[in-house]
Amino acid sequence: MNQVKSLSYKADELAIVWEDTSESRLQAIWLRDHCQMPSSRNPDNGQRLLNITDIPQDLAIETVTLEDRRLIVRFAPDGHRSEFDLDWLYDNCYCLNRQSDDRSEVSKILWSGTSFEQGLPRYSYTNFCEQPKSRLAALQVVSDYGFVLLDGVPRKPGQLLKVIEQFGYVRETNYGPFFEVRTRVDPSNLAYTNLGLGCHLDNPYRDPVPGLQLLHCLESSTEGGESILQDGFMAAKILREEDSDHFGLLSQNWVSFRFRDSNADLQARGPLIEVNDLDEVIKLRFNNRSIDTLRLPPAVMRRFYPAYRHFAEILEREQQQIVFKLQPGELILFDNTRILHARKAYSAGGTRHLQGAYSDLDGLYSSLRKLNEGS
Numbered sequence: 441m442n443q444v445k446s447l448s449y450k451a452d453e454l455a456i457v458w459e460d461t462s463e464s465r466l467q468a469i470w471l472r473d474h475c476q477m478p479s480s481r482n483p484d485n486g487q488r489l490l491n492i493t494d495i496p497q498d499l500a501i502e503t504v505t506l507e508d509r510r511l512i513v514r515f516a517p518d519g520h521r522s523e524f525d526l527d528w529l530y531d532n533c534y535c536l537n538r539q540s541d542d543r544s545e546v547s548k549i550l551w552s553g554t555s556f557e558q559g560l561p562r563y564s565y566t567n568f569c570e571q572p573k574s575r576l577a578a579l580q581v582v583s584d585y586g587f588v589l590l591d592g593v594p595r596k597p598g599q600l601l602k603v604i605e606q607f608g609y610v611r612e613t614n615y616g617p618f619f620e621v622r623t624r625v626d627p628s629n630l631a632y633t634n635l636g637l638g639c640h641l642d643n644p645y646r647d648p649v650p651g652l653q654l655l656h657c658l659e660s661s662t663e664g665g666e667s668i669l670q671d672g673f674m675a676a677k678i679l680r681e682e683d684s685d686h687f688g689l690l691s692q693n694w695v696s697f698r699f700r701d702s703n704a705d706l707q708a709r710g711p712l713i714e715v716n717d718l719d720e721v722i723k724l725r726f727n728n729r730s731i732d733t734l735r736l737p738p739a740v741m742r743r744f745y746p747a748y749r750h751f752a753e754i755l756e757r758e759q760q761q762i763v764f765k766l767q768p769g770e771l772i773l774f775d776n777t778r779i780l781h782a783r784k785a786y787s788a789g790g791t792r793h794l795q796g797a798y799s800d801l802d803g804l805y806s807s808l809r810k811l812n813e814g815s
């Protein structure tokens with residue numbers, strides 16, 4: 441609990457020196473905009489009830505007083521009174537706290553091929569459903585590492601939708617609520633054949649891209665067909681370290697992705713490496729099959745291809761990959777904006793049957809926060 445050491449103010453700014461010697465300098469308009477009173481915020485959900493245009497142009501701090509652990513600010517010219525809890529001010533002060541982005545690379549634990557020698561992060565499906573602590577731990581692993589394995593998932597068609605219900609909502613697409621991955625004659629999509637598939641992220645042709653993917657193994661009696669996962673944020677970090685110009689080319693130039701069949705023509709644009717306002721990686725798009733015609737200015741095109749090739753080469757490095765065989769009853773849940781997946785080729789003999797589905801990251805993060813509140 442932080443105490444105030446000293447307090448001063450002028451018309452447009454309040455200055456607080458905290459007991460730990462840190463300092464907050466809070467502008468009048470920010471304070472008024474962040475007023476926590478019931479006239480400014482819905483007391484039930486905390487949503488703001490005022491528009492920025494409701495705040496007087498000539499707003500000024502008139503008086504500031506401290507009562508117990510509440511700071512009372514009175515504003516001119518309208519006499520509006522705001523009360524701020526000191527802990528709230530300390531936690532939300534924009535001088536003391538940088539913007540946090542729980543999707544960005546700095547909030548993650550980046551990994552490479554040797555990071556899981558003690559075993560992959562794995563939870564029992566029964567515990568995941570029945571024990572909030574287990575569900576919290578598994579979802580935290582997805583947030584930190586980008587993927588988790590569940591075992592003992594009943595081998596029933598559509599069961600993966602029940603898994604999604606535990607933390608979020610199904611993202612239904614033109615493939616339906618879930619899709620089948622198995623050998624098919626006359627395939628329209630390479631994922632349905634017995635060829636290997638290179639590292640990719642699914643569906644960059646959607647807007648927004650599905651943030652989560654689930655793959656549930658119902659049957660696996662073929663030789664081969666191992667799954668490969670790779671941390672794309674680590675690959676992007678390596679690219680930035682090896683050649684920052686290459687990194688910049690892929691984060692600053694947008695490309696198109698497209699998927700077409702008899703029922704759909706899906707198109708979306710975005711960078712292969714998406715960064716936030718702090719230049720931190722937050723999202724990747726990488727799919728050799730669905731990247732569309734590249735249309736970049738000629739001078740950029742000449743520089744783009746070496747950068748694209750460099751990133752693809754990093755993604756092919758085996759020391760960055762983990763390889764495992766998904767067994768019947770196992771399900772993998774992974775962040776489709778970060779974790780690239782691939783599949784080794786498998787023999788024509790035997791049967792390999794997976795079901796896949798999509799969900800969104802916001803639902804997972806929401807469940808994670810609620811489970812954390814309750815723990």
Ligand SMILES: [Fe+2]
Nearest residue numbers: 631641642781
């Ligand atoms: Fe895929």
